[in-house]
Amino acid sequence: MAKKVEHASHFDRIRTRIDTACTTLGVPDWMCDKLKDFKLVWSSGLEVKMDDGALKHFNACRVWHRSPHTDQPHKGGIRFHPFVNVDMMQAHAIEMSIKCWLMGIAMGGAKGGIAVDPALLSKEELKRLTEAYVDELDERNILGPFRDVPAPDVGTNPEIMNWIRQRYAQRRRSREDARFAGVVTGKLVGYGFDGIIGRNEATGNGVITVLGHVMERTLGFVSQPRVAIMGFGNVGMHAAKLAYELGYKVVAVSDVRGGVYHPAGLNVPKLCAYVDAAKTVVGFPDADAITNAELLELRDIDALIPAALEHVLTEKNASKVSARFIIEGANSPTTPEADAIFEDRGVIVVPDVCANAGGVTVSFFEWARNVNIRDERVPAGNRDEVLASMQNILIGGVEEMCRNAEKYKTSLRNAAFVTAIGHVAPLFIAKHVA
Numbered sequence: 001m002a003k004k005v006e007h008a009s010h011f012d013r014i015r016t017r018i019d020t021a022c023t024t025l026g027v028p029d030w031m032c033d034k035l036k037d038f039k040l041v042w043s044s045g046l047e048v049k050m051d052d053g054a055l056k057h058f059n060a061c062r063v064w065h066r067s068p069h070t071d072q073p074h075k076g077g078i079r080f081h082p083f084v085n086v087d088m089m090q091a092h093a094i095e096m097s098i099k100c101w102l103m104g105i106a107m108g109g110a111k112g113g114i115a116v117d118p119a120l121l122s123k124e125e126l127k128r129l130t131e132a133y134v135d136e137l138d139e140r141n142i143l144g145p146f147r148d149v150p151a152p153d154v155g156t157n158p159e160i161m162n163w164i165r166q167r168y169a170q171r172r173r174s175r176e177d178a179r180f181a182g183v184v185t186g187k188l189v190g191y192g193f194d195g196i197i198g199r200n201e202a203t204g205n206g207v208i209t210v211l212g213h214v215m216e217r218t219l220g221f222v223s224q225p226r227v228a229i230m231g232f233g234n235v236g237m238h239a240a241k242l243a244y245e246l247g248y249k250v251v252a253v254s255d256v257r258g259g260v261y262h263p264a265g266l267n268v269p270k271l272c273a274y275v276d277a278a279k280t281v282v283g284f285p286d287a288d289a290i291t292n293a294e295l296l297e298l299r300d301i302d303a304l305i306p307a308a309l310e311h312v313l314t315e316k317n318a319s320k321v322s323a324r325f326i327i328e329g330a331n332s333p334t335t336p337e338a339d340a341i342f343e344d345r346g347v348i349v350v351p352d353v354c355a356n357a358g359g360v361t362v363s364f365f366e367w368a369r370n371v372n373i374r375d376e377r378v379p380a381g382n383r384d385e386v387l388a389s390m391q392n393i394l395i396g397g398v399e400e401m402c403r404n405a406e407k408y409k410t411s412l413r414n415a416a417f418v419t420a421i422g423h424v425a426p427l428f429i430a431k432h433v434a
Helices: 010-025 029-035 086-102 123-139 158-172 199-219 234-245 268-278 292-296 336-345 358-370 383-408 412-433
Strands: 038-049 055-065 074-080 108-114 148-152 226-230 249-255 258-261 288-290 303-306 325-327 348-350
Touching (some): 010 029, 010 086, 010 412, 038 086, 038 123, 055 086, 055 123, 074 086, 074 158, 074 358, 086 412, 148 158, 148 358, 199 234, 199 325, 199 358, 226 234, 226 292, 234 249, 234 268, 258 292, 336 348, 348 412, 383 412
Parallel strands (some): 074 108, 226 249, 226 303
Antiparallel strands (some): 038 055, 055 108, 249 258, 258 288
16 A cells, blocks of 8 residues: 655655656666756746736746756646645646656656636736736746747636747747747647647547546456546546547536536537536536535446546545546546555556646647657647547557556556656666766
């Protein structure tokens, strides 16, 4: 059983996972220390004019994890949320590195954002805040298509990515080459926006791709697996859509206001149309109402997809979860204490750094197109080709992770870290020896 960490922060837990993977691999102490270190930890105050003319102060930050890919940019989301802080962004930057390295993407992890509730700002205030953030980052030479390539995260979206791209281009036009589109990914699709078709649904699509492969690998063919999805935002909604198209029974979904359940399976197209109008799954007429807590503990499901909040699966409810498979669509939905319980019970948990890596994979495609990088994995075609290429990369990463879990007789979570670190360990050693 995994050692219980009392009152540990998410950052503490991620560093413990690095330690565990390094012990499994037998890498030297200096490399383990480097894997818990950072190339950049930056924070700054921002002063932004509100619509009423008053100045308001905001705290912002950006973090780069230590990466051996010194000739490649760092990659990771920009988050607008009241709880943004350096400690949390350091944890997520490490996770982004693991996610990239697991999938064979030669980038370092990054994360950052602004401590703000974007719902409390007008669109004009939000744009000025975004531009102030870009100004501060650019003054320190942090942003750039070959330095740091952000993407949407909690509280941000493709429109905000376009504001970043435009502001960066305004500041840099006379100083370096014009591949400004590559400064962010997750952009709008269409002429002049330079986003990639398929990015919006990539993470949710990838979650179901991973689930299907792990189920087939573990059980063989599974006819109409029964799935419950906590969270019906971008990830959960697209996961539900693909699951429905593949013939899965999506028996329950939920959002922050509550959930709906139908034992014979929800009609997902009708549900999506209802949510588009009502802005919630609550009240969907062809289902029974359930709570988020009840969804997690449903007795008649094969797979549970937590695709909303962090730390929803804990030592308090892990013993009540009946699903055979847990596929982490959200970041860090499972605490270490819950992990230990699931491992003892034989529940297969596919970790977030693997399960939700579809988003960063298609972001890599978008960036490579924007800066004219040649890579045989990057598709040149339409949505179907983009998602098919993403699925091939995900399945390759999942398969290697599963083989390492068998080789080292360890959990999939530790195997994901082992696989990712194993990919970059030779590069760290080469640089250390040099």
